[in-house]
Amino acid sequence: MRSSTANLDDILTALADPTRRAILEVLSRGDARVTDVAGPFPISLNSVSKHIRLLERAGLVRRHVRGREHVLSFNAQPLDRAAEWIESHRALWKGRLRALDALLKQEDRERRRMKKGSEATHDRIR
Amino acid sequence: MRSSTANLDDILTALADPTRRAILEVLSRGDARVTDVAGPFPISLNSVSKHIRLLERAGLVRRHVRGREHVLSFNAQPLDRAAEWIESHRALWKGRLRALDALLKQEDRERRRMKKGSEATHDRIR
Numbered sequence: 013m014r015s016s017t018a019n020l021d022d023i024l025t026a027l028a029d030p031t032r033r034a035i036l037e038v039l040s041r042g043d044a045r046v047t048d049v050a051g052p053f054p055i056s057l058n059s060v061s062k063h064i065r066l067l068e069r070a071g072l073v074r075r076h077v078r079g080r081e082h083v084l085s086f087n088a089q090p091l092d093r094a095a096e097w098i099e100s101h102r103a104l105w106k107g108r109l110r111a112l113d114a115l116l117k118q119e120d121r122e123r124r125r126m127k128k129g130s131e132a133t134h135d136r137i138r
Numbered sequence: 139m140r141s142s143t144a145n146l147d148d149i150l151t152a153l154a155d156p157t158r159r160a161i162l163e164v165l166s167r168g169d170a171r172v173t174d175v176a177g178p179f180p181i182s183l184n185s186v187s188k189h190i191r192l193l194e195r196a197g198l199v200r201r202h203v204r205g206r207e208h209v210l211s212f213n214a215q216p217l218d219r220a221a222e223w224i225e226s227h228r229a230l231w232k233g234r235l236r237a238l239d240a241l242l243k244q245e246d247r248e249r250r251r252m253k254k255g256s257e258a259t260h261d262r263i264r
Binding site: 020021024025027028029030033036040042086087088091092094095097098099101102104105106108 | 146147150151153154155156159162166168212213214217218220221223224225227228230231232234
């Protein structure tokens with residue numbers, strides 16, 4: 013499946029597993045054959061293959077067949093979609109925090125003004 | 139669980155589901171009670187509660203008990219960890235693409251130089 017058709021669910025699910033992130037770490041250093049990728053992991057080649065298929069479905073890994081070898085490469089493009097969602101929600105949150113901060117400061121100013129006013133009245137009464 | 143102890147697996151798993159992302163959309167507009175959050179979704183309150191628990195485990199949602207009401211708020215801090223991982227791997231990939239591009243350009247220059255050299259030899263022979 014091409015990265016352009018991979019959806020955010022597939023992309024984030026692919027990233028949500030430590031073995032799959034480790035496979036991407038390996039491939040981010042350079043293209044590698046399936047067997048070379050599987051080498052360092054203490055799990056079966058079959059399990060690694062399943063993880064690779066999930067990464068391919070998310071468009072994060074591409075498979076090139078060279079003769080009898082299957083060479084895998086990392087494709088970071090789908091990360092753009094995930095980064096976009098995350099960034100927009102960090103921005104929304106920061107905006108809300110700023111608005112909340114401004115509101116608290118305004119309340120604080122009003123409270124001090126009212127206190128000052130009541131003290132002045134108190135002084136007059138005294 | 140506090141956001142600082144939530145791990146990247148929990149954070150990305152929490153984000154990898156459209157219902158959970160929609161719950162975060164609702165909460166990014168303002169705090170809301172569990173029942174109000176559940177309202178718009180065509181699934182049971184029990185299912186929504188399970189999604190909320192997963193978001194809490196990831197530190198993305200905080201629950202405040204006010205009397206008999208459970209009020210939920212969005213906390214974007216765990217998004218920093220996800221953004222960090224994604225950004226570093228986008229950067230790695232872009233670095234590799236630039237290196238590959240530089241290599242191809244160098245090969246191209248060398249090929250042209252060799253061609254020019256062989257043409258000059260050919261001219262001399264003629």
